[in-house]
Amino acid sequence: MRRAVAPLLTLTVALVLADSAVVTLALPDILVNLHTTVGQVAWVLIAFNLVLAIVAVPTAVVFGRAQPRLLTAAGIAVFAASSAWCAWAGSIEVLVAARCLQALGGAFALIGCLELLVAVYDERRGVATWITAGVLGTAVGPVVGGLLTQAFSWQAIFVVQVPCAVLAVPAALAVHAPPERAPDRHRPALRPNLALALLSAALTAALFLLVLLLVEGWRRSPATAALTVSVVPVAALAARPLARLLRPPTEVEVASGCFLIAGGLVGLAILPSADLAWTVAPQALVGLGLGLTMDRLTSSAMQLRLPRVRHAAWTIGARHIGVVLGLAILTPVFTANLRDAQVPAQEAITSLVLDAPLQPQDKVAVAHALGDELTSQQGRIPDLHRAFATLEVEPEARPATARLERDLDGQLERAATRAFRDSFLLAAGLALLALLVAVLPRRRSTP
Amino acid sequence: MTGGSRVMLLPVFALVLVSGVLGIQLAHGGGSFAPLRPADPCAVRDVTSQVGGIDGLTERLVLLGLDGAACRLHVSREALTLELAQAGTPSDADIEALRAGLLSAVQRMKAADTLPRASDLVDEALDSTDLNSFVKAAIRALPDSVVDTALKTDDVLTRTIDDLDLRTLLANVDDEQSLTQQLDAAVTQAVKDSLTARLRDLL
Numbered sequence: 001m002r003r004a005v006a007p008l009l010t011l012t013v014a015l016v017l018a019d020s021a022v023v024t025l026a027l028p029d030i031l032v033n034l035h036t037t038v039g040q041v042a043w044v045l046i047a048f049n050l051v052l053a054i055v056a057v058p059t060a061v062v063f064g065r066a067q068p069r070l071l072t073a074a075g076i077a078v079f080a081a082s083s084a085w086c087a088w089a090g091s092i093e094v095l096v097a098a099r100c101l102q103a104l105g106g107a108f109a110l111i112g113c114l115e116l117l118v119a120v121y122d123e124r125r126g127v128a129t130w131i132t133a134g135v136l137g138t139a140v141g142p143v144v145g146g147l148l149t150q151a152f153s154w155q156a157i158f159v160v161q162v163p164c165a166v167l168a169v170p171a172a173l174a175v176h177a178p179p180e181r182a183p184d185r186h187r188p189a190l191r192p193n194l195a196l197a198l199l200s201a202a203l204t205a206a207l208f209l210l211v212l213l214l215v216e217g218w219r220r221s222p223a224t225a226a227l228t229v230s231v232v233p234v235a236a237l238a239a240r241p242l243a244r245l246l247r248p249p250t251e252v253e254v255a256s257g258c259f260l261i262a263g264g265l266v267g268l269a270i271l272p273s274a275d276l277a278w279t280v281a282p283q284a285l286v287g288l289g290l291g292l293t294m295d296r297l298t299s300s301a302m303q304l305r306l307p308r309v310r311h312a313a314w315t316i317g318a319r320h321i322g323v324v325l326g327l328a329i330l331t332p333v334f335t336a337n338l339r340d341a342q343v344p345a346q347e348a349i350t351s352l353v354l355d356a357p358l359q360p361q362d363k364v365a366v367a368h369a370l371g372d373e374l375t376s377q378q379g380r381i382p383d384l385h386r387a388f389a390t391l392e393v394e395p396e397a398r399p400a401t402a403r404l405e406r407d408l409d410g411q412l413e414r415a416a417t418r419a420f421r422d423s424f425l426l427a428a429g430l431a432l433l434a435l436l437v438a439v440l441p442r443r444r445s446t447p
Numbered sequence: 448m449t450g451g452s453r454v455m456l457l458p459v460f461a462l463v464l465v466s467g468v469l470g471i472q473l474a475h476g477g478g479s480f481a482p483l484r485p486a487d488p489c490a491v492r493d494v495t496s497q498v499g500g501i502d503g504l505t506e507r508l509v510l511l512g513l514d515g516a517a518c519r520l521h522v523s524r525e526a527l528t529l530e531l532a533q534a535g536t537p538s539d540a541d542i543e544a545l546r547a548g549l550l551s552a553v554q555r556m557k558a559a560d561t562l563p564r565a566s567d568l569v570d571e572a573l574d575s576t577d578l579n580s581f582v583k584a585a586i587r588a589l590p591d592s593v594v595d596t597a598l599k600t601d602d603v604l605t606r607t608i609d610d611l612d613l614r615t616l617l618a619n620v621d622d623e624q625s626l627t628q629q630l631d632a633a634v635t636q637a638v639k640d641s642l643t644a645r646l647r648d649l650l
Contacts, residue, residue, distance in 0.1 A: 242457075242460075243457070246453070246456045246457045246460070247453060248453070248454060248456065248457040248458075249454060252454055252457055252458060253457060255458065256457045256458050256460075256461040257461075259458070259461050259462070259465065260461050260464065260465065262465075263461070263464070263465030263468065263469065264465075264468075266465075266469060267465075267468050267469055267472055267477075270469070270472050270473065270477035270478040270480075271472065271477060271480060272472050272475040272476040272477040272480055273475075273476070273480060274480075278472070278475075278477075281468045281471075281472075282468060282472075285464060285465060285468060288464075292457075341482075343526075344481070344482045344484075345482050346525075346529055347482075347483075347485050347523060347525035347526060347529065348482040348483040348484075348485075348525075350525040350528050350529055351483055351485055351486075351524075351525045352483070354510060354513075354524070354525070354528065357497055358497060359497050359498050359502070360496070360498065360502055360505070360506045361623075364620070367532070368621070371532060411482050411483060414480055414481055414482045414483075415481075415482045417480055418480065418481045418482065
């Protein structure tokens, strides 16, 4: 058991932070399964991140007054139970409530795992393990979530967390760590925490919006989308060797990372086509930037600051309030743009149908089928395949209707890609703001 | 390597990467990946049809007529089509623009010499009418030159369009039988009126 303690606690940290974005790829399925709207389904993400951001620092205060192992074990148990509740949720309201409870348990688990990892290892290794697990969890979460959704269902995302978390409860209880009673000597590190919040908001766009674009806009399966967005964590892994090779000062590393994230987001805003290959290079920039910034900023925010858990909690709060900020700013922008994209998309579809090399009666039949589909999918990107699947045309007209279907899908992809552009550009602006925060000259203290 | 130059390595590397990626994307049309923009309805457009005969003629007339109507209403052809398809009752302005568009389409096709001669359409038209079979046989026996002299396609079409209740026609788009009945009645009346006018001119 002793050997498994640290890996289980590390896994718990990764799990809780992965939960921040793990459901991203499942959102389209949840949207359909729980009969809800894009605006409401975003709360599955917002609720978790908001609660985690709000309770992180108060949780750290509680940890200074009680046995960390008991609080950690309790937090992990609540996290496990609420994960199970998420899996059984039959409505969006219940799912959001379960996610709130999950975040509450997650906050205790996260803060507690830091204390326990420091007790198991030492200060330096414990903190480094905690930070790395968090960054990896955040980056890998959407990929794992997408694969589980495709292989089983969105509920599977929450089901698999239960045994992992249950195993971590005895692991937490096995570590004897005294409560950290260090006086509250240092103020929270404003600059790294602010940069963390802004970058988290920008990264939300990279993961949340890109996934929505792939699954809803380009009609790719969750598994394909998961594999596509796996470029981000893979590129993030390449950041550390690169930093070791070039050995830049921390500020330069963070500024370069912010610039890479901003560049990657601009790249996602100006994709030349709906070919998945075009998303790889911009995502690689985002991943590289993620790997250069998040752990450095978290370390800077915690370095030489006491009490340790309090400052770790500030980083958690900053990151998750950043995610909420990102969702709060970007969701209305892209839903409004998606609504605005309906008219040009419908006009493009009408143009292609009017000029299609089909017999007049086939054009009327296509128009009818498309009209029904477009009407039934108000507010969402329609699935034109359903319209064509029900179409009855002469065998000799089938090649032309197949070509028309491809062309119309192409127009929808164009409209969806254009609808996401402003949100990606806005997110790039957030990453540039983070860069400004990182490079602004420090105020000199007067002698 | 000096400390100063080492500091610049990562920012330069990041700048090169970002510039490279964005440059390649822009060179491949990044930023202009948007839905097809509707063409100017006032600009001349070539329209074709996959079928010949009356169906093909009707399709070309409707496509050109939509262009003409959209041009008059200062909207795109696609926006007008969607409005006509989605609106419960088309406005008077829409109906008038559509009629004017169809009439100008006839004139455009006549000017471009793309209107078929009446004799090319007689057989197909007779097939769909409920005239007595002897009358049909008699008309079919007429030489093409007689038919073309007696009936001018543009005149018949113009009279048909003038006579058509476009509001009812648009309401009947979903009902092929009612649509055919309405068109047949309008075309038959237009042929009668055209022949009467021709006879009056001769007399």
